[in-house]
Amino acid sequence: MITFKINDQEVSARPGWTVLETAREHDIDIPTLCFHPAVSASGACRLCMVELREGSWSKLVASCIYPVAEGLQVFTETERVRNVRRWVFEMLLAACPASPEIARMAAKHGVTSTRFESHDPEQTCMVCGLCARVCEEVVGLSAIATVDRGVHKRVGAPFAKPTDVCVACGSCVTICPTGAMQSIFDSIRGVPATNLTQLG
Ligand code: SF4
Ligand code: FES
Known part of the structure; x- marks a missing residue:
């Protein structure tokens, strides 16, 4: 040990x-x-x-x-840790202004506003990649990828085209910390999901 x-x-x-x-x-x-x-x-x-x-x-x-x-x-x-945490929460509030989960977590740590500019008031995805990793590492598929770059970087189907690789297990929706995958999910498959099995 x-x-x-x-x-x-x-x-x-x-x-x-x-x-x-x-x-x-x-x-x-x-x-x-x-x-x-x-x-x-x-x-x-x-x-x-x-x-x-x-x-x-x-x-x-x-x-x-x-x-x-x-x-x-x-x-x-420490003060340094609290400062960087506040900075990260402010960045997240600007990046995902429409995510109630981010707002709730930031408020729990005393952060309710941001000094940073938001580029998309509807955005909920922080592009953390958890959805793609659970798809690849746990489900054993690669139905989700990061597409585009810079401020346009987002997650979706590989090559931004709906994929039939997805088996609609719902693991990505369950693991998503911001609630974003709930609305991205259908665009990955190209059809509405009918058999999600992992949703809590
Ligand atoms: S959809 Fe959710 S899990 Fe996937 S990158 Fe966006 S925030 Fe992360
Ligand atoms: S960098 Fe550690 S939880 Fe995100």
């Missing part, structure tokens, strides 16, 4: 675990959006940032992809 500290509390982890996995194992809360234990972590949203300190030196890292190491000193609620 590897031993280190989170918020001055001694914790233990198996080799290969991340800081986030260890925190969750010890009931230490770190907010996340693009992480789900069923699929590989991507480090896309940066909401799970924590501060590592050693003497006067410190740095911020994404806890969902940062591997544990003996003697780490991790802090989850």
Whole structure:
């Protein structure tokens, strides 16, 4: 086992675990959006940032992809962490202004407005890629892809054409943290879904 500290509390982890996995194992809360234990972590949203300190030196890292190491000193609620968390929530509020899930989570952390400009008032997707990863890694298909670039980057069917690869299992809808896949789903298949099996 590897031993280190989170918020001055001694914790233990198996080799290969991340800081986030260890925190969750010890009931230490770190907010996340693009992480789900069923699929590989991507480090896309940066909401799970924590501060590592050693003497006067410190740095911020994404806890969902940062591997544990003996003697780490991790802090989850410092001023630097709260500042970056606020910044990430403001970015998300601007990127997904129509997502009640994002608004709810941001408000829970005291963020109810954003200084950043929104390019699409109807947008709910944060392009975190969780839907594509669950399709590929858990369902074993590749019915969802990231298409276009820059501010036009979005998820949809590969090559932006409806696909019959999709079996309408609904895993992507279930895993989506913003509620966006609910409205994207039919455009991936090109026909309304009739047999979703995973919807909660
Ligand atoms: S549809 Fe949902 S899961 Fe897929 S990229 Fe957008 S926010 Fe992430
Ligand atoms: S939850 Fe770690 S980067 Fe999104």
